[in-house]
Amino acid sequence: MRHYLMVRPSHFDVEYSINPWMDPGKPTDPQLAIAQWEWLRDLHVELGHRVDLLDPVPGLPDMVYAANGATVVNGRVLVARFHHRQRRREAAAYLTWFAGQGYRDVQQAQWHNEGEGDFLVAGSRILAGTGFRTDPRAHEEAAAFFGVPVVGLTLTDPRYYHLDTALTVLDENLVMYFPEAFTEESRRRLEELYPDAITASAADAAAFGLNAVSDGRHVILPQAATGLIAQLRERGFEPIGADLSELLKGGGSVKCCTLELRPAHG
């Protein structure tokens, strides 16, 4: 059973622009945002996962993107240090929540990192993005804090500003990604590590198809990513298409709204 943390988009809006998807001039529909988010939460529960909720804080319109709040591995919690000042106050809510849940090691990061936006746990390693939000020094910090190898990957396209917009971990040994979002060197690294990886078309990447959550069998991803949906089916996964059009206006989708909580081993 997977265990997730989510934040209801009660105060969601696009009030500023910190990524190319955000246009504060475009209207949002708060009721629809909540309905789409509830659909995702209910789906996680139907699939047999546990979903905990962290209370949204007024004045923090991006807080629905729970994946950015922390990284949790083996029961240890590294709370994010947000790059943009507009989101910095979110960290305090995560520190308080995790401490209250009895997690043993809860610490805020020293260097900028935005949780599972740029840190994706893949089996025994962490794939770590940098280029836009996460300081490369945060990679070493995470390796030391969690005691696991961290593979650094550099993003180059501002539309794919977090690793979780350009790459999905499908299971311990398989990922899907958009090669054009990475430097040459990072592409080569991914080819070495994952020779069987699924690669996404530009259209599927732009539909946010890589902002997906996999439990190893079901893969929840934006329904517009039709090419990836077909590729996943061919590989024996069960893709489930999601419509999170409102949350896309903030530059996020399925994965951004889902933080995975990994319990202490053994």
Ligand code: ARG
């Ligand atoms: N508006 C948010 C930001 O730019 C979106 C975050 C999306 N989250 C993610 N895990 N990629 O920070």
